[in-house]
Amino acid sequence: MKKGLFNKHAFILSGLLLLLIAVLVACSNSSDTSSSGQDSGSDGGETAEGSKWDGKTLKVQLIGDFSMEDSTDPITGEKTPGLDTLKEEFEKQHPGATVEFILMPWEGYTEKTQAMLTSGEADVYQMPGIADFAAQGLLEPLQPYIEEDSEFSTDIFIDQQVEGWKALGPDSDELEIYGLPFFGDARFITYDKKLFDDWGVEYLSDHPTMEEIKEKAEKMTGTNPVTGEQNYGVWFRGDWSSAFTLLNAAEGINGKWGTGFAWDEVEFEFNSPEMVEGLNWMLDMQEFAPEGIVSNQGNEKWMTKDNNIAIMLNTGPANLVQQTYAQGLEDRIAIAQEFKNDEGKGGLFAGSPITIGKASENKDLAWEWLKFATSDFAQKYFYETGAFPSIKSALEWESVKEYEHLLGPVFEAMSTPYMPRYHWAAAQPRFILTSEIEAALTGKRNAQEALDKAQKESTEWLENR
Amino acid sequence: MISTMSHKKADKITTSVKFVILLIFGVVLMAPFVWMVSVGFDRTANISMPFPPRLIPEELSGFNYGIVFENGRLIQSYINSAIVTITSVAIGVSSSLLAGYAFSKGRFKGKKLLFIVVLCTLMIPMEPRLIPLYKLFNSVDLLNTFWPLILPPLINGMLIFLCKQFFDQLPDSLREAAQIDGAGEFKIFFSVYFPLAGPIAATMVILAFIWSWNDFLWPLVVLNNQDLHTVPLYLASFSLENGTSLGGLTMALATVSVLPIIVVYLFLQRYIIQSIALSGVKGE
Secondary structure: OOOOOOOHHHHHHHHHHHHHHHHHHHHOOOOOOOOOOOOOOOOOOOOOOOOOOOOOEEEEEEEOOOOOOOEEOOOOOOEEOOOHHHHHHHHHHOOOOEEEEEEEOOOOHHHHHHHHHHHOOOOEEEOOOHHHHHHOOOEOOOHHHHHHOOOOOHHHEOOOHHHHOOEOOOOOOOOEOOEEEEEEEOOEEEEEHHHHHHHOOOOOOOOOOHHHHHHHHHHOOEEOOOOOOEEEEEEOOOOOOHHHHHHHHHHOOOOOOEEOOOOOOOEEOOOOHHHHHHHHHHHHHHOOOOOOHHHOOOOOOOOOOOOOEEEEEEEOOOOHHHHHHHOOOOOOEEEEOOOOOOOOOOOOOEEEEEEEEOOOOOHHHHHHHHHHHOOHHHHHHHHHOOOOOOEHHHHHOHHHHOOHHHHHHHHHHHOOOOOOOOHHHHOHHHHHHHHHHHHHHOOOOOHHHHHHHHHHHHHHHHHOO | OHHHHHHHHHHHHHHHHHHHHHHHHHHHHHHHHHHHHHHHOEHHHHOOOOOOOOOOOOOEOOHHHHHHOHHHHHHHHHHHHHHHHHHHHHHHHHHHHHHHHHHHHOOOOOHHHHHHHHHHHHHOOHHHHHHHHHHHHHHOOOOOOOHHHHOHHHOOHHHHHHHHHHHHHOOHHHHHHHHHOOOOHHHHHHHHHHHHHHHHHHHHHHHHHHHHHHOOHHHHHHOOOHHHOOHHHHHHOOOOOOOOOOHHHHHHHHHHHHHHHHHHHHHHHHHHHHHHHHOOOOOO
8 A cells, every 4th residue: 555644653653742732731821920921029119018909919901012021112223111110110109919911912902802801801901992891881980989089180181081081881871981091192184394395385274274274285286396296285094094084074164973972872964064065075185185095005205205295184193203203304294283163172082091890809909000000100101102191291291392393282182182082983883984985085976975875874783783 | 950950949949938937927926025024124114114115125224123033022922823833733633634534434323414513613703702712711711821722623614624525535445445354443544544644634734724823813812921922913012003013013023924834835835736636536
C-alpha cells in the first residue's frame, strides 16, 4: 500500500504534543491576575490597619489604546506614562484597595461590555453606549452618591456634559445620571488659513452660517492663484458621519432630528423642511469638494503642507494638536464652531461617560474611582495620553493654554452641542439615514425622496422594535 | 534546419512573452504588499498617509516597528495565538477526521439526522451564540483562560462536512478487505483511511489555522487580561475611536501579523493542490 502522510507513530507523537499543549494552556489560566501583571500588594502608600478598603479589588474597564506600561506616542515619538501611574496614585489615596484594569479595543466594545455586564465582570465601565445599558437596568444610578458626597460637585464638569450623558433607567420616565463625563469630545469646523490667504478670502467667522461656508467654499474651488494647484473649497465624509453633518446643517436653521428619549416616545423628523434644506446644501457643497467623499476619499492631503482643501466640516479633536504641530501647521490650522440654532446649540454630543455596574460588589470604592477619574490628576494623565478632558479646570492647565488657539474653540464646542443628544446614533436609524444621504450624494434620489425614505424606514424600525 | 531554427526562435519569443506577462502580473499582485512593508518603515506615515502612494519611504525609519515590539506585548500575543491556534487546530482536525469517517463509512441509527444537526451548526453565526457561550464558560469559571477558544472548535460543522465528502471518495472495498482481515473500526480508520487523509487534513489545518488565528470577537469577549490577548486583539488595541488608525503603525502591525499566515501557506500549499486533485478520485 502507498505510504501515507501519517502513520501510527506520528499519531502518537501528535497526541503527546496535544497533551503538552493542553498542560501549557491549563498553566496559562490567569483569571486571578490583574492586567498589570502585578501582585495585589501595592507599594503605593502604607496600608492602614483596618482601612475601609482593606482587601478590596476594583476592576476598571477602559476602551482604547491604553497600556499598563509606559509607551511611545506614535505621532510625536515621546514617551507617555502607562496606567500604572493611575493605579499607584489611586491605591496610595485608598490604602488597602487594589485596582485592576480590563483594557479593550474600540472594535467590538459593545458586545464585550454587554457580556461583562451580564456577569458582573467589572465594577467601573467606560460606556459610550450608556443609554442602552441603563435601560436594561445594568447600571447604578449615581444621583444618591452625588447627593451624599459633600466633597463632590457636578459643577466641575464643562457645561452640558453631565446633562448630555443622562439616560433613562428601566422604570424611570425622567432622565437620570447614570454616568459622569469622563472623556470629552466635540465637533467643529476646521480650516486652512493659508488657502484663504492665497485666494484672498476672509477667514471664517467664529460662528459661520451655511451661506458663509457655501460662498467661501465656492470662491476657493479651482486653481490656486498662488501655487497653481487644484484646490477644493470644502470636504466632508459622505459615508460614516454624513448623518451628523446633515443634522448639524438642519440645526443651523432651527431644525432637529426629532423628539423623545425613550424608544416608545421617539419621533423622528428626518424629512422636515429643515432637513431637506440641509441635504440640499450638502449636495451644493459636493460641487466644491473633491470626488470620492462618499467613499471617504479626496482628503489625503489634509493636515499636510500640501493641503488642497480649505474647509473641513464635522471634525473632531483626536490628535488635533499633535498632528498640527508635527506637520508644522500651527499658523495655518484654525477652528470655527459648527452651526448653532437660535438657542446657541448645535452639533454632535460625543465622548465617553464613566459608570458603575449594577452588579458591582464594591460600589463605594467604585464611586471613589469615579471621583478620582474625573479629578485633575487623572484627567491630566488622560489628556497627556491623547484623550480629551471633561472638566472646566482643564482650561487653566499650562498644557492646554499653550495651544489655546486650537483648544479654546474645542472646549466651546463641547459646551454647546445639540440636546438631547442623538442617542439613536448607535442604532439602525443612523445607518438608514447615512445610506439615504449616500443615495442623494450619488444621484440615485433627490433630497426630498431620500429623506422621505429614511423617515419611513426609521419609523418602521421604531414600530417593530 | 531553417524551420527548426525558426521554431526554436518562436518558442523563445513565446517563452519570453509569457515570462514578461507573468512578471507584470507578479509585480501588480506584489505591489500592495511591498507598499505595506514600505509604509511601515516610513516615519512620517503616522502624521499623514503618504499620498500619492510611494514605494520608497520619505523618512526611512524602524520607528513604527519599535512601537510594535515595545513592552514585549507582540511577542506575548504571538505566543498566545500559537498556543490557541495549534491546540484548537489539532483538536478540531482530529475530531473532524473521526466524525467525518464515522458519517461516511459508519452504519448506525440516526446517522443522517445527526449529520443534518452537525450541518445546522453552520447556519448559526457567532453573534447570537456569543452571550449563551459566554455564560456557559462563566458558569464553569473558565473565562479569562484559553479554554473557551480551544473547546468550541471541537465540533466544527464545516470540517466534518469536508471530511465526510473526502472519505466518501475513498472506496468501501478497502474497509471490507480490512474487516475480512479481522480489523476493528479503529484499526481500519488508523491503518487504512487515516494514512490516505493527508491532503484533506492539510486543507483542514490551513482552514482551521486561518479561522483560529484571525478570530477576533470571541477572544475579545472571553479574555480580559492583556497578557492573554491574541494577535488580532493586540492589533485592534491600536485603533482609534472613530475606526481610523495611524498609517505607518497600522502597516507595520499588518506586516508582522501576516507573516505567520504566509509561512503556513508556503509550507502547506502543495497539499491544498493535492487535495483538490484527489477530490476527483472515483471510489471504485
